[in-house]
Amino acid sequence: MSARRLAIIQPEDFKLSASAKKKISAWVKKYPKDRQRSALIPALWIAQKDAGGWIPEAALREIGDILGMAYIRVYEVVTFYTMFNMAPVGEHHIQLCGTTPCWLRGSDDLIAVLERRIGPRGSVSDDGKLSWVEVECLGACANAPMAQISNAKNDHYYEDLTAENFENLLDNLVAGRKVEPGPQNTRYTSEPEGGNTTLTGTGPYHKTKLINLPNTDKKTKLNYYMPDPKDSRATRGGWVDPDRKASADPTKRGSNLGRDLTKGLVDDDPNKGRPKRAPAKNNKLKTSAQPSFKPKVIYTDGPTDGTPDDLKKINGIGPKFESDLNRKGIYYFRQIGAWKAADIRMVEALIGSSPGRIKRDEWVKQAKKLAKVKA
Ligand code: FES
Numbered sequence: 371m372s373a374r375r376l377a378i379i380q381p382e383d384f385k386l387s388a389s390a391k392k393k394i395s396a397w398v399k400k401y402p403k404d405r406q407r408s409a410l411i412p413a414l415w416i417a418q419k420d421a422g423g424w425i426p427e428a429a430l431r432e433i434g435d436i437l438g439m440a441y442i443r444v445y446e447v448v449t450f451y452t453m454f455n456m457a458p459v460g461e462h463h464i465q466l467c468g469t470t471p472c473w474l475r476g477s478d479d480l481i482a483v484l485e486r487r488i489g490p491r492g493s494v495s496d497d498g499k500l501s502w503v504e505v506e507c508l509g510a511c512a513n514a515p516m517a518q519i520s521n522a523k524n525d526h527y528y529e530d531l532t533a534e535n536f537e538n539l540l541d542n543l544v545a546g547r548k549v550e551p552g553p554q555n556t557r558y559t560s561e562p563e564g565g566n567t568t569l570t571g572t573g574p575y576h577k578t579k580l581i582n583l584p585n586t587d588k589k590t591k592l593n594y595y596m597p598d599p600k601d602s603r604a605t606r607g608g609w610v611d612p613d614r615k616a617s618a619d620p621t622k623r624g625s626n627l628g629r630d631l632t633k634g635l636v637d638d639d640p641n642k643g644r645p646k647r648a649p650a651k652n653n654k655l656k657t658s659a660q661p662s663f664k665p666k667v668i669y670t671d672g673p674t675d676g677t678p679d680d681l682k683k684i685n686g687i688g689p690k691f692e693s694d695l696n697r698k699g700i701y702y703f704r705q706i707g708a709w710k711a712a713d714i715r716m717v718e719a720l721i722g723s724s725p726g727r728i729k730r731d732e733w734v735k736q737a738k739k740l741a742k743v744k745a
Pocket of ligand 1: 467472
């Protein structure tokens, strides 16, 4: 980027308009009394729009006065950011990205168009309609090559440019015709051109179902994927598939592999297939019998994270409770440390502990500490 300096020819008497000052003062009020210079960037932006797309020296000084800043500080910011123009620009000012992704995708062709139509970098066209500069990445690389085009009202991105569609776009701007911002090809945003290129196979985890999307009567095909749970973290909480066979032996438990895990999440009765919670009688927890629903505790399919922790180190857990917990898929301090109130109630029912005991003996607190020591 070349050195940026104030334009040699400056307007004789520029003053910010009343509406620009009002907008700046609204920004200034957003900051504490001794931090009002934080409004500098929005103030400069407002001044640039007010002055017709660039910042005259008089505007720079006026903003310095408003914010109580040395003019040189304002100057440093204006010269640093390429979004601030230091000389008059055209009605439509084009900032063309020439950084690597845009360059690889043909920004040189676009530069050739601009040089032919407007002139070298920093030029304004003879009719004053267009001007252009080359800038660094504007963060829309997925739609490279691209340009930002600013005018009195808008600052839009125009993406997926080619020499041909760029010429058309410029013709339309000059003629005052409406141009849609965004991708200039068939893309809607940054989805793959020509349709999906991944997640299209019919591999073992690929499923399809027809669903009703909101606001439409039409059925829409939904592709979804079911990862092998063995590939995911061993410890997890939440809803367990009600069809899943719970076995006392963790190694013999059924897995979610091949099951429709979207059940209840799309297009279905959200409660369909979920375990039904038995209504509590006299607000008392069943402690003698097994609960009528499957466990919703944080569990593992076995001691999948190495040697199980010695849960007996937790005061209140003896060999019997430890083996009960292991049978329910609880092997590690960190699992117990993650229990919430609902999990505690569930575990108490499952292992036949008296209600309130886990809390009273502070299993969770102890487990958290032990897990930390272990880590
Ligand atoms: S490289 Fe051009 S937008 Fe990122």
